Amino acid sequence: MVDPSVIPAFVAAVLAVTLAPGPDNTYIAAVALRDGPRAGVISALGMALGMVVHVLAATAGLAALLAVDPALIVAVQIAGAGYLGWLAVVTVRELGRSAAQTLSPRSRDVLVRAVITNLTNPKVILFFAAFLPGFVVAGHGPPALQMLTLGSTFLLIGLACDAAIGVAAGRLGRSLDTGGRAGTALTVVAACVYAVLAALLLVDALRTISA
Numbered sequence: 001m002v003d004p005s006v007i008p009a010f011v012a013a014v015l016a017v018t019l020a021p022g023p024d025n026t027y028i029a030a031v032a033l034r035d036g037p038r039a040g041v042i043s044a045l046g047m048a049l050g051m052v053v054h055v056l057a058a059t060a061g062l063a064a065l066l067a068v069d070p071a072l073i074v075a076v077q078i079a080g081a082g083y084l085g086w087l088a089v090v091t092v093r094e095l096g097r098s099a100a101q102t103l104s105p106r107s108r109d110v111l112v113r114a115v116i117t118n119l120t121n122p123k124v125i126l127f128f129a130a131f132l133p134g135f136v137v138a139g140h141g142p143p144a145l146q147m148l149t150l151g152s153t154f155l156l157i158g159l160a161c162d163a164a165i166g167v168a169a170g171r172l173g174r175s176l177d178t179g180g181r182a183g184t185a186l187t188v189v190a191a192c193v194y195a196v197l198a199a200l201l202l203v204d205a206l207r208t209i210s211a
Contacts, residue, residue: 002149003137010135016152017131018161022123023197025165030193031110032169034186039110040166046114048159053119055151058128059144073122077205080120084198087113092193122204 019026023087024047105113112128118124136146173186 002135002146003084006135006137010150010153011157013131014157015161017127018031018158023200024118025139025162026193027114027117027197028162028166030190031114032166033173033191034112035105036174037167037170038107039105040170041137041163042067042107042110042166043114044159044162044166046111047118047162048155049111050115050118051151051155051158054124054128055148055155057125058132058151073126074205074209076120076122076125077201080093080117080122081198081201081205083116083120084194084201086196088191091194119172120153120201122201168177 028040028043028047030044132147132150132154133143135150136143140146176186
């Protein structure tokens with residue numbers, strides 16, 4: 001059982017981390033602006049599914065292994081950059097299509113893209129490796145169970161915040177004329193977000209290699 005005395009500080013820290021601008025919520029906002037509130041909520045669910053993997057990995061100690069092996073982190077960073085770069089290219093290609101030809105992505109595709117984006121975010125891996133153990137208190141049950149409980153709490157809070165971001169951004173996007181210039185602008189914004197996130201991951205990879 002988690003020590004009740006650490007819960008307020010843990011929840012406050014999770015809210016601060018979740019609401020601070022970062023790759024995951026920036027990605028959700030970009031998707032929602034372009035494809036609406038539903039796509040934003042589905043992206044939030046995809047991020048949560050990715051977090052399930054991170055929670056289980058942290059509980060099993062795999063996150064700590066990745067944290068101490070720069071080569072593995074670099075591989076994750078490069079994979080994430082490549083995937084986000086591919087999303088940017090795919091999004092740019094849609095600019096050449098007419099409004100009738102450009103369809104909203106299927107729910108399954110939106111979900112899968114969000115899961116992959118979350119899984120290839122090395123900052124989440126390192127965060128779990130460094131963050132969760134700090135709230136594990138001796139004498140309050142098996143550390144693995146405490147890690148699992150804390151990680152699940154993080155996941156639920158993150159899901160609620162991400163879904164709220166998705167709904168808000170989606171409503172903003174829907175308030176614009178998505179079939180005209182505004183629609184083109186939102187597509188460009190989404191492509192730029194993917195490209196910038198890819199570039200940031202590559203920069204982080206280069207820093208890791210040179211460190």
